[in-house]
Amino acid sequence: MTKTEFLDTLRLKLEGEVPVSEIDSTIRYYDEYISETVGRGESESKVLEELGSPLLIARTIIDTSARQEGNNRKTPYNSKEEAEQDRVRYYHLNVNRGMAKLTAVLIFVAVLALAATVLRILIPLLLPILLIGIIAAIFQNGGRRR
Incomplete structure (x- = not known):
């Protein structure tokens, strides 16, 4: 052109x-x-x-x-609310439904991956502490159950 x-x-x-x-x-x-x-x-x-x-x-x-x-x-008789309404702007985001579903699935997968990563780091740290706590509780009670 x-x-x-x-x-x-x-x-x-x-x-x-x-x-x-x-x-x-x-x-x-x-x-x-x-x-x-x-x-x-x-x-x-x-x-x-x-x-x-x-x-x-x-x-x-x-x-x-x-x-x-x-x-x-x-x-000049318009109310203040009417004047405020004129300043409001509306935006429409035209998104393909398939693209929206794909985005939702990707976000879900990302959240799951993040949760798995956090658990992979925390389990090796918390498992020994939990086992020590259980063993200590057993010895405090003299090995007896209540």
Whole structure:
């Protein structure tokens, strides 16, 4: 993708979704950013790759613009709780069920391995102490059971 294709795609996606002034400032910003970065020696393709998809950038701008327009329409009678709700952000982590199961199994196996390692270290230390304690208890009672 070239700089021109990137900017054209971005403009087409934004048209009709956000004000023209916002489209112009966005296109100007990305045009200047790409030009400056390329001027510093980066390749145009690398800069565009680092920026990512112009469609995703446009979607972010559209969502941000819609949220700002919604905030501008608020009445002064909104409660503090409503104002706090607007600041809450929700994130959705899209995880494949198979990957989630695999992760759970790996965590379970890791916990079992850790427990086995701890027991392998503690048993040789605690077993002699336990045997000495049992033998001492037998001699204290004179070898008799109660």
